Amino acid sequence: MVKVFTYRGKTEQELATLDLNAFAQLVPSRVKRVLKRGFTEQEKKLLAKIMKSKEGKYKKQIKTHCREMPILPVMFGMRIAVHNGKEFIPVNVTAEMVGNRLGDFVLNAKDTVHGGPGIGATRGSKFLSVK
Helix, strand or coil, X not given: CCCCCEECCEEHHHHHHXXXXXXXXXXXXXXXXXXXXXXXXXXXXXXHHHHXXXXXXXXXXXXECCCCCECCHHHCCCEEEEECCCCEEEEECCHHHCCCEXXXXXXXXXXXXXXXXXXXXXXXXXXXXXX
């Protein structure tokens, strides 16, 4: 039997039919606060692009710098490229991501990997044999 995804008792189809006020009652307080205050201008432009893309009027890849945009049920199934500070990383939005932010799924810092000392790394290593 296939497990059906539910978010606080609502299935993916039920979440998609909810309006923003009803959806705001389900999400955590951090996302609820954003929905209550309203979106910024960049977030409104992103939502407009998503709506156009759903209608088939926007053919290009959706790119955004809005890492703080909460994931809404309208975005389910979309592929949104989120900027990580250097480049745009594509994110496939699924129902399991609801209640989080877009930036949560795009890392903006890599792990630092230091190389070991070798020939030419220090002044003292120039006296070591190459072989």
